Amino acid sequence: MDPKSEVVIRQKSYLKGQVLFINAPADQLIQHLGPQIQATLWSWNFSEYQAHLRAGLHAHFSVEFPAQRVDQVVIFVPKSRELLNYILHTVAGHLSAGADIFLVGEKKGGVERAAKQLQPFGKTVKLDSARHCQFWHMTLEQTTVLKPLDSWFKHYEIQVNNEKLQIHALPGVFSQDRPDTGTTVLLTYLNQVKSGKLADFGCGAGIIGCYLAKLNTANLIYAMDVDAFALYSTQKTFEHNAIPAEQLHLQAVTGFGDAPTGLDAIISNPPFHQGIHTSYDVSEALCHEARSHLKPGGELWIVANRFLNYPALIEQRFGQCTIKADQQGFKVLYAHA
Numbered sequence: 001m002d003p004k005s006e007v008v009i010r011q012k013s014y015l016k017g018q019v020l021f022i023n024a025p026a027d028q029l030i031q032h033l034g035p036q037i038q039a040t041l042w043s044w045n046f047s048e049y050q051a052h053l054r055a056g057l058h059a060h061f062s063v064e065f066p067a068q069r070v071d072q073v074v075i076f077v078p079k080s081r082e083l084l085n086y087i088l089h090t091v092a093g094h095l096s097a098g099a100d101i102f103l104v105g106e107k108k109g110g111v112e113r114a115a116k117q118l119q120p121f122g123k124t125v126k127l128d129s130a131r132h133c134q135f136w137h138m139t140l141e142q143t144t145v146l147k148p149l150d151s152w153f154k155h156y157e158i159q160v161n162n163e164k165l166q167i168h169a170l171p172g173v174f175s176q177d178r179p180d181t182g183t184t185v186l187l188t189y190l191n192q193v194k195s196g197k198l199a200d201f202g203c204g205a206g207i208i209g210c211y212l213a214k215l216n217t218a219n220l221i222y223a224m225d226v227d228a229f230a231l232y233s234t235q236k237t238f239e240h241n242a243i244p245a246e247q248l249h250l251q252a253v254t255g256f257g258d259a260p261t262g263l264d265a266i267i268s269n270p271p272f273h274q275g276i277h278t279s280y281d282v283s284e285a286l287c288h289e290a291r292s293h294l295k296p297g298g299e300l301w302i303v304a305n306r307f308l309n310y311p312a313l314i315e316q317r318f319g320q321c322t323i324k325a326d327q328q329g330f331k332v333l334y335a336h337a
Helices: 003-010 046-054 081-094 111-121 181-187 207-215 228-240 281-293 310-318
Strands: 017-022 037-043 059-061 072-076 100-106 124-130 133-139 154-160 163-169 197-201 220-225 248-252 263-268 294-305 322-327 330-336
Touching (some): 003 100, 003 124, 037 046, 046 059, 072 081, 081 111, 181 207, 181 294, 207 228, 207 263, 263 281, 281 294, 281 310, 294 310, 310 330
Parallel strands (some): 017 037, 017 072, 037 059, 072 100, 197 220, 197 263, 263 294
Antiparallel strands (some): 100 133, 124 133, 322 330
């Protein structure tokens, strides 16, 4: 059981009616809450959403508030401060004054900072502190007029070789304000990628996929991510760069195993976080599984921190791994099937 869920269970007497749990972990929380609660879960993490469905729970995978009646909300603090601002605005735009809003998070995950973000909407009080987590309550006093989702995008322009790209990203999406160093290092080598059916795994705001689509109009980009906000951002990035819709195939995934087969190339700046925690499981699975998703002669291109031992993992599966670049703390790795 996630410690945040344990704290919610400790204080379940505060919960009643139609309760929306936002960003809740995939565990047994709902089963421990009792019949006074009719629970719905809103998640933008496809892996957790799938786990909720397997547990028989009423769940939504979306970037927007579920279309239903809600009496109370329990928000599990997301990693991004900007994303929490969006969530709070959306909640305050859908609930009536007097509604109960609860916030739970780990101390090292910034729950005290997050509790301060509640203050513009009403008086806050800390109800519990246990399991290195805190549980806060606010009675909603200040509702909001909802802003359209598209108003939450940040956008910027980058140039890669001879191509200019307009990047659009929602709160919480990787590289929302600027491309990260690893992506920047990788981009300059992608004009060498084999054309055809290409997978951008962990697509984020769509920087890599957009560049590959602009390089060759025959490229079909499978943009894959676990995050609904990333997938929607990629869609908007492609639209704002006037890339035809038929070049983009958006796919929510639980991991690389969900990727299509028969790919000409896989390109990735692989993710290494699960919430606030560092985890290399997803990127290591990519190294292990990539070859089985490629055509004969298909290519793998990834960028990773130079201290990670991905070349050895790739060599185990491909028999070889070429280091195309070693710059600014990152390596660009290449292998072919």
